[in-house]
Amino acid sequence: MNAVIHIKNMVCPRCIEAVKKSLNEANVGFEGVVLGEVQLKRPLDKEQKANLSSLLKSKGFELLEDKTSAIISNIKGLIVEQIHYTEQPLKVNFSTFLSEKLHKDYSSLSKLFSSVESITIEKFITSQKIERVKELLFYNQLTLSQIAHAMNYSSVAHLSAQFKKETGLSPSQFKKQKKPLRKPLDTI
Structure with missing residues (x-):
């Protein structure tokens, strides 16, 4: 069993x-x-x-x-795995992806996540994407355009705007820092 x-x-x-x-x-x-x-x-x-x-x-x-903690952990795990460890971008949006993987209605997943974590799933996804962008910028192997494409942003401008909103820095300002501030995955 x-x-x-x-x-x-x-x-x-x-x-x-x-x-x-x-x-x-x-x-x-x-x-x-x-x-x-x-x-x-x-x-x-x-x-x-x-x-x-x-x-x-x-x-x-x-x-x-408890079951609630397990669901929240699963949501986070799926998002982290997709953003940080999967090469292929999603062919569907995250709401569909999570619903299909967890066999639950997205609105109930979203309400549960927000009530426990005090942030939305979308905000969690954004924070994960920005941490991944920071990592890619730090290693300096891809152009900003390539990063935007890899992270499924509609444009470099969209990525740059979201990056600045989250970090207070433009991607180029972030790259110029001597010691870029990145957060460990287990603290996000």
């Missing part, structure tokens, strides 16, 4: 490896680990859950107990 558990702050490939290590340390059998979610071979007993929770907490993760 399989079970699924959800883990908060699992937002990158290194996080997945850290969670796998914790699962192995806790002798918890698992079939797969993706951002925010672990497919277990069998449900955890009380002792395993406490042990795993402690191991995860020591590494900056949190075992999510």
